[in-house]
Amino acid sequence: xxxxxxxxxxxxxxxxxxxxxxxxxxxxxxxxxxxxxxxxxxxxxxxxxxxxxxxxxxxxxxxxxxxxxxxxxxxxxxxxxxxxxxxxxxxxxxxxxxxxxxxxxxxxxxxxxxxxxxxxxxxxxxxxxxxxxxxxxxxxxxxxxxxxxxxxxxxxxxxxxxxxxxxxxxxxxxxxxxxxxxxxxxxxxxxxxxxxxxxxxxxxxxxxxxxxxxxxxxxxxxxxxxxxxxxxxxxxxxxxxxxxxxxxxxxxxxxxxxxxxxxxxxxxxxxxxxxxxxxxxxxxxxxxxxxxxxxxxxxxxxxxxxxxxxxxxxxxxxxxxxxxxxxxxxxxxxxxxxxxxxxxxxxxxxxxxxxxxxxxxxxxxxxxxxxxxxxxxxxxxxxxxxxxxxxxxxxxxxxxxxxxxxxxxxxxxxxxxxxxxxxxxxxxxxxxxxxxxxxxxxxxxxxxxxxxxxxxxxxxxxxxxxxxxxxxxxxxxxxxxxxxxxxxxxxxxxxxxxxxxxxxxxxxxxxxxxxxxxxxxxxxxxxxxxxxxxxxxxxxxxxxxxxxxxxxxxxxxx
Numbered sequence: 001x002x003x004x005x006x007x008x009x010x011x012x013x014x015x016x017x018x019x020x021x022x023x024x025x026x027x028x029x030x031x032x033x034x035x036x037x038x039x040x041x042x043x044x045x046x047x048x049x050x051x052x053x054x055x056x057x058x059x060x061x062x063x064x065x066x067x068x069x070x071x072x073x074x075x076x077x078x079x080x081x082x083x084x085x086x087x088x089x090x091x092x093x094x095x096x097x098x099x100x101x102x103x104x105x106x107x108x109x110x111x112x113x114x115x116x117x118x119x120x121x122x123x124x125x126x127x128x129x130x131x132x133x134x135x136x137x138x139x140x141x142x143x144x145x146x147x148x149x150x151x152x153x154x155x156x157x158x159x160x161x162x163x164x165x166x167x168x169x170x171x172x173x174x175x176x177x178x179x180x181x182x183x184x185x186x187x188x189x190x191x192x193x194x195x196x197x198x199x200x201x202x203x204x205x206x207x208x209x210x211x212x213x214x215x216x217x218x219x220x221x222x223x224x225x226x227x228x229x230x231x232x233x234x235x236x237x238x239x240x241x242x243x244x245x246x247x248x249x250x251x252x253x254x255x256x257x258x259x260x261x262x263x264x265x266x267x268x269x270x271x272x273x274x275x276x277x278x279x280x281x282x283x284x285x286x287x288x289x290x291x292x293x294x295x296x297x298x299x300x301x302x303x304x305x306x307x308x309x310x311x312x313x314x315x316x317x318x319x320x321x322x323x324x325x326x327x328x329x330x331x332x333x334x335x336x337x338x339x340x341x342x343x344x345x346x347x348x349x350x351x352x353x354x355x356x357x358x359x360x361x362x363x364x365x366x367x368x369x370x371x372x373x374x375x376x377x378x379x380x381x382x383x384x385x386x387x388x389x390x391x392x393x394x395x396x397x398x399x400x401x402x403x404x405x406x407x408x409x410x411x412x413x414x415x416x417x418x419x420x421x422x423x424x425x426x427x428x429x430x431x432x433x434x435x436x437x438x439x440x441x442x443x444x445x446x447x448x449x450x451x452x453x454x455x456x457x458x459x460x461x462x463x464x465x466x467x468x469x470x471x472x473x474x475x476x477x478x479x480x481x482x483x484x485x486x487x488x489x490x491x492x493x494x495x496x497x498x499x500x501x502x503x504x505x506x507x508x509x510x511x512x513x514x515x516x517x518x519x520x521x522x523x524x525x526x527x528x529x530x531x532x533x534x535x536x537x538x539x540x541x542x543x544x545x546x547x548x549x550x551x552x553x554x555x556x557x558x
């Protein structure tokens with residue numbers, strides 16, 4: 001839309017013009033948001049809408065009362081960047097022509113980490129509480145856990161304390177901001193609250209929606225919005241990986257609104273991320289997901305993270321999702337096999353006789369492969385981590401397994417890499433016998449096991465004198481050793497001797513990632529067996545945190 005010469009363009013409008021003429025680079029979806037705004041300036045009146053510049057500017061001006069409270073900007077006035085001004089301008093400037101009530105009831109925002117989502121949301125929450133003209137306003141910051149919900153709330157609380165104007169109007173008390181003499185309040189809320197009934201929401205900040213499990217909390221909040229005339233659900237998130245989540249549902253809905261497939265005048269969205277065709281290694285694309293690049297987001301920091309993602313495949317999805325706001329798969333192939341093969345240092349089991357080691361035992365079903373892996377930590381004269389794996393499989397029907405699985409079990413058996421037990425199920429007594437045999441050759445300090453299917457065997461091994469330690473298979477236990485194992489491979493500090501069964505399992509591993517970026521091997525999604533790698537991670541998990549046992553005088557290692 002052409003602007004008149006008498007009306008000076010605001011910084012928000014200058015940003016909008018820059019996007020439209022191509023001088024400002026944004027994601028395709030942000031551009032569509034701006035193009036939608038421009039179309040509505042021309043045709044919105046046909047649907048009973050009008051744009052109120054004064055209302056838009058009033059919200060922008062409100063941020064001038066706020067101050068940053070953390071990092072290098074702590075204590076400085078909150079000066080909205082041009083993209084933030086355009087964001088606020090569009091979201092708050094549109095009203096219904098007949099009532100002047102706000103048009104948008106829902107705001108869905110996706111930004112990469114570090115671009116000030118939470119800070120922006122904190123300011124919006126305070127405006128809704130103190131300056132939106134709503135009597136008895138109820139404002140909430142919501143997340144699945146209260147600690148997460150407190151992030152935006154706590155930033156708002158610090159803003160109030162650092163602003164004389166707001167401090168004179170808004171009181172604070174134990175997770176509660178309120179305006180003295182009125183019923184207006186702001187507090188954190190979560191799905192673990194005893195009851196969510198009875199909410200009368202004027203504004204709610206829905207934080208990190210990609211991490212929300214299920215849709216119950218989202219549905220409660222949406223329902224509660226209907227009790228006010230111009231309530232606002234302000235959702236902020238980075239991209240996620242669960243494409244069956246309520247978050248991806250809102251992402252997809254936003255795309256349909258922007259494409260004109262769905263007409264919803266109550267829905268606003270701002271999705272800043274890489275486009276499908278973009279090369280993630282091209283730095284010129286990074287600003288699409290990081291509009292604060294150069295201010296809040298430093299290019300050097302992104303380069304460092306990108307370099308790690310190139311070298312560490314397990315980190316790539318986390319970089320794409322968190323730093324480039326790209327929806328990814330929950331699962332990612334993990335081990336670069338060229339680097340694994342470079343750890344093929346030759347050694348003999350005899351060279352490790354007498355040395356301390358940690359054992360990981362991953363028992364399969366009785367008809368499948370079980371893995372026992374010994375891991376020898378570095379010593380003063382040898383800084384490598386040595387791996388001795390042992391694999392067990394029932395001998396019966398092994399030829400059928402070769403044909404069915406297209407895996408050379410028969411060859412590995414002849415080479416001595418597979419131990420077969422009589423019958424069509426694994427004889428756990430054979431595993432017990434092997435552990436005792438190895439215990440005569442090596443100093444097995446601890447034997448880690450997953451409790452599944454292992455109770456009887458580990459009880460017997462404990463009776464044989466071994467220190468058995470239960471090792472969980474969740475993110476809490478497996479994240480650190482999963483990441484550490486990859487580090488050892490990439491730095492060539494691991495020596496696995498080229499065992500072909502362990503190599504096959506390493507090539508099969510797919511890792512699962514949680515919203516916090518924690519990793520663990522995922523048996524359910526890996527293409528083939530990974531038991532040896534799981535056992536290795538279990539051993540590494542304990543070996544990495546254990547205090548080395550002093551070597552008695554006179555002991556000599558060959």
